[in-house]
Amino acid sequence: MNCNFCGILNTLESNETYIGDLEFGVLLLNVNQSFKGRCLYISKQHINLENLENLESHLYLSCNKEILYVMKKLKILFNAELVNLALLGNKEKHMHWHLIPRYRNDTNKNNPPWPNKEKILNKDEFHSLILLIKNNINRGEEIDREYSVPTRS
Numbered sequence: 787m788n789c790n791f792c793g794i795l796n797t798l799e800s801n802e803t804y805i806g807d808l809e810f811g812v813l814l815l816n817v818n819q820s821f822k823g824r825c826l827y828i829s830k831q832h833i834n835l836e837n838l839e840n841l842e843s844h845l846y847l848s849c850n851k852e853i854l855y856v857m858k859k860l861k862i863l864f865n866a867e868l869v870n871l872a873l874l875g876n877k878e879k880h881m882h883w884h885l886i887p888r889y890r891n892d893t894n895k896n897n898p899p900w901p902n903k904e905k906i907l908n909k910d911e912f913h914s915l916i917l918l919i920k921n922n923i924n925r926g927e928e929i930d931r932e933y934s935v936p937t938r939s
Contacts, residue, residue: 791828791880802912805920808852810845813923815916816884820905823864823887823919827853828880835875853883856923860887863922870899 798804798812805813805825816824829849833841857869866887873883886899894902907915 789832789878789880791878791882792832795828795830803916805916806923808856808923810848811852813856813919815912815919817906817912818904819907819912819915820902821886821888821892821899823860823866823885823915825856825860825885825919826882827856827885828882831881833881834879835873835881836879838875838881841881849881849883853885857885859923860885860919863919864889872899 794801794814795812798807801814803814803817803826805815807813807830808827810831811827811829814826814828816826818824827849829845831845833845838846853871857871860866861869864887867890868888870886870888871883872886873881875881888895888899
């Protein structure tokens with residue numbers, strides 16, 4: 787299997803975009819920061835988006851629980867109006883989400899975030915942004931408690 791995202795997962799220690807691990811996925815800072823705080827969440831398990839309908843619901847719900855947690859943190863951290871979520875699979879088939887903070891002064895407000903002019907930060911700005919997010923994303927009880935899935939008795 788030749789999966790770019792599995793390759794990324796196997797080399798996280800040397801990946802300059804790596805923010806941190808959650809239980810079911812990892813968080814990376816997108817190189818394109820046209821929307822400040824734009825991140826990528828990649829599931830730790832290789833799940834082919836072409837077969838998403840066959841995925842066990844608990845795994846999908848667990849990933850979504852982490853996405854909601856990160857989304858909330860990004861919204862607060864960057865004072866974003868909302869955070870767009872995109873699960874596409876057009877190019878990369880490994881299950882992943884784009885988390886894209888949106889702001890009141892967006893140049894393409896009320897439209898999808900694509901296309902948009904690319905913004906590449908210098909190395910120091912990029913590293914500072916990673917540290918800012920990393921210091922505000924804490925894996926633990928907060929995710930489980932706040933986004934628990936009700937069970938039937």
